[in-house]
Amino acid sequence: MKRAHLTDADFMAAAIFDGAVVVLSGSGGGLVEPDHITEAIERRFLATGHPRDLTLIHGLGIGDGVKSGISRFAHEGMVKRVIGGHWTWSKPMQKLAREERIEAYTLPAGVIQTLIREAGAGRHGLVTHIGLDTFADPRHGGGRVNLRARDDLVEVVTLGGKELLWYKPFEIDFAIVRGTTADMQGNLTSREEPADIDAFAAALAAHNRGGRVFAQVRDVCATPITPARAVTVPGVLVDDICVYADQKQTTSGHYDPAISGEAPAPDTRMPPPLPExxxxxxxxxxxxxxxxxxxxxxxxxxxxxxxxxxxxxxxxxxxxxxxxxxxxxxxxxxxxxxxxxxxxxxxxxxxxxxxxxxxxxxxxxxxxxxxxxxxxxxxxxxxxxxxxxxxxxxxxxxxxxxxxxxxxxxxxxxxxxxxxxxxxxxxxxxxxxxxxxxxxxxxxxxxxxxxxxxxxxxxxxxxxxxxxxxxxxxxxxxxxxxxxxxxxxxxxxxxxxxxxxxxxxxx
CATH class of the missing domain: 3.40.1080.10 (Glutaconate Coenzyme A-transferase)
Incomplete structure (x- = not known):
């Protein structure tokens, strides 16, 4: 039976090669954010200039709005292309896009995540109505948000007489995801996280397309994760796991079982404060x-x-x-x-x-x-x-x-x-x-x-x-x-x- 490969974040950072396509899972405010790994990748780049010319893909904005998440990659030369659903969590990355130092694209977050899932399923991209007549439609820019972004990521197609958008598939070399705990088979659970986000889709896409999956967890358990339904990403998809004991549930810092859905709602609750x-x-x-x-x-x-x-x-x-x-x-x-x-x-x-x-x-x-x-x-x-x-x-x-x-x-x-x-x-x-x-x-x-x-x-x-x-x-x-x-x-x-x-x- 497969055994989890436990390593450290620096090992993972060293494995990412120049020009790689990296999918980063998570959401803003530190939700399921694998920041210990991305910090190691940033540290390696600042010390050696590698990895460089990466393509970074993320569905939802990731980070604390200051230095973590997307901002770990916001150094000139580190990324050549970013395809992001939300950019406001990283002012440095916005600056690189504004100053034409990277190829910058934005697409609907659900489209990005579903397209990642379709890549994992081996299907030829995503055909959908989502994005028609918006900025994602190639007749309105096709998701390009600066002059350096020249490639056609989206095409208009007609199926059964109906106009739709075809978002072209990604090739993915690395998926970086997070869970709460891993077991010795490499299974991940996100039971103490605020959300699951797209960790499974990202891992599926990297694994099935010949890439590697790096996972960050707070701890490792010696016994299998139970119940089995609590497994978010099965170990067959996970290549390497690093343990970061100081992992935070969110950027607020503390663990709250109510946020992870583990604590039942009280019979009476304080009313939410009225806006002013x-x-x-x-x-x-x-x-x-x-x-x-x-x-x-x-x-x-x-x-x-x-x-x-x-x-x-x-x-x-x-x-x-x-x-x-x-x-x-x-x-x-x-x-x-x-x-x-x-x-x-x-x-x-x-x-x-x-x-x-x-x-x-x-x-x-x-x-x-x-x-x-x-x-x-x-x-x-x-x-x-x-x-x-x-x-x-x-x-x-x-x-x-x-x-x-x-x-x-x-x-x-x-x-x-x-x-x-x-x-x-x-x-x-x-x-x-x-x-x-x-x-x-x-x-x-x-x-x-x-x-x-x-x-x-x-x-x-x-x-x-x-x-x-x-x-x-x-x-x-x-x-x-x-x-x-x-x-x-x-x-x-x-x-x-x-x-x-x-x-x-x-x-």
């Missing part, structure tokens, strides 16, 4: 769209305040899901978005993305960076740096109803809620409603063709996606329609015949 100011105004209005019995997704940022408002107002949220794999968990938010407490189920994120792609979500509440007249939304490229979509495209493209949440303007906007009236004390210097979004993360054209219901909620106005484009359906009390809304938009917008003033009082 503009966040409260937007969350309160967005919460009105919740319906009994719905499967709901809440995105990062403004939407993560909606559950607190719903709780305060006695609105039932039947079922919640997020892309890292959690079901019905209490969102932690901030840098730990992706981790939850007291989840009722935790799936592999690859399986969760299948749920999204197939239309399993009833309503999703997502953030909104830019919005244009056609109802397109940009959250993936704002300002000078590429952001990446994370799971945004995968979530929004098949959800029955999408509610985008964002401020009407940015930079300096000051708004207060006073006696049920929205008071704009100071307008923002940067408009968020623009003639044309820079990057199409959500396509109004595609949503209309697919019959999705779409709302755009700001602190002063609510819009809907209509056949002709954006339509204003509601303004907040205290807001002047012409002065505060229409005159501050760069394009004309149709008005709903029953345009109404909404109630936003705190009662």
């Amino acid at each position: 100011g503009i966040r409260y105004i937007i969350a309160k209005r967005a919460a009105k769209e919740l319906k009994p019995g719905a499967c709901v997704n809440f995105g990062y940022g403004l939407p993560d305040g909606i559950p607190a408002v719903a709780h305060a107002e006695g609105v039932d949220i039947s079922w919640t899901v997020i892309e890292q794999g959690s079901h019905n968990g209490e969102l932690l938010g901030g840098d730990l978005f992706g981790a939850t407490r007291h989840a009722s189920a935790i799936l592999k994120s690859t399986d969760q993305f299948d749920l999204f792609s197939g239309g399993g979500i009833d309503i999703a509440f997502l953030g909104m960076g830019e919005l244009d007249a056609q109802g397109n939304v940009n959250v993936s490229w704002l300002g000078e740096n590429i952001v990446g979509p994370g799971g945004f495209v995968d979530i929004t493209q098949r959800t029955r109803k999408v509610v985008f949440c964002g401020t009407f303007e940015a930079k300096g906007l000051e708004v207060e809620l006073e006696d049920g009236q929205v008071r704009i004390r100071r307008h923002g210097a940067v408009p968020k409603l623009v003639e044309q979004v820079r990057h199409i993360t959500f396509s109004g054209k595609r949503a209309r063709a697919d019959g999705q219901q779409v709302l755009y909620v700001t602190e002063r106005a609510v819009f809907e996606l209509a056949p002709e484009g954006l339509r204003l359906i509601e303004i907040a009390p205290g807001v002047d329609l012409v002065r505060d809304v229409l005159e501050r938009m760069p394009f004309e917008v149709s008005l709903h015949p029953s345009l109404r003033v909404a109630a936003t009082s705190a009662d």
Whole structure:
């Protein structure tokens, strides 16, 4: 019977050759992040200049936002190409992309993870509807986000008269994954981790395509992992294991069994804190769209305040899901978005993305960076740096109803809620409603063709996606329609015949 090969991180770092394709599993906030291994790879490069010219692939942003995760590879010459679903966890890597020092691509996180899985299954890439008419579509850039990115990673194909995207397969040399514990057969369990993410898919892809799988664990047990269903990655896929006793569950540092789903939810819980100011105004209005019995997704940022408002107002949220794999968990938010407490189920994120792609979500509440007249939304490229979509495209493209949440303007906007009236004390210097979004993360054209219901909620106005484009359906009390809304938009917008003033009082 196979025995686990125990080694150290420096041995693993020395095995990675120049020009290798490396898949890194994990998620931001330290979720299932194999940072002890990546630190060794970085240390070797800084000392010797090798490995260099790597291709780095990651579905979700990985790291602590300062030095770990993706940032371990953010040295000129170390990587030549990065294909990432989320870039904001590494400012140094964003800088390399901005300065044209690497070939930079971004694709939907679920597409990347599923494409890795398809590579492991020996299938010829991924054919899917996800990404049509967005930045991932080759007619809108094909995922390229700088001039050095010249290769065609995506093609438009027609099957059975239906237009789809073909994401071309990866060749993978190394997969770097993490578990909590390994047994002497090399099996890994992630039972004390916040999520499984795509560790199995990454290991499958590297192993089945002749590559190597490096795993980091906190400890090794002398007896087999039980129950057998607790094994996340079977030992047949794992080549080398290093033990790092100081491994943290998340960047918060401590181990919390509620985060790993090992502790049952208490009978009574502390209510989540209500958002304040503009966040409260937007969350309160967005919460009105919740319906009994719905499967709901809440995105990062403004939407993560909606559950607190719903709780305060006695609105039932039947079922919640997020892309890292959690079901019905209490969102932690901030840098730990992706981790939850007291989840009722935790799936592999690859399986969760299948749920999204197939239309399993009833309503999703997502953030909104830019919005244009056609109802397109940009959250993936704002300002000078590429952001990446994370799971945004995968979530929004098949959800029955999408509610985008964002401020009407940015930079300096000051708004207060006073006696049920929205008071704009100071307008923002940067408009968020623009003639044309820079990057199409959500396509109004595609949503209309697919019959999705779409709302755009700001602190002063609510819009809907209509056949002709954006339509204003509601303004907040205290807001002047012409002065505060229409005159501050760069394009004309149709008005709903029953345009109404909404109630936003705190009662």
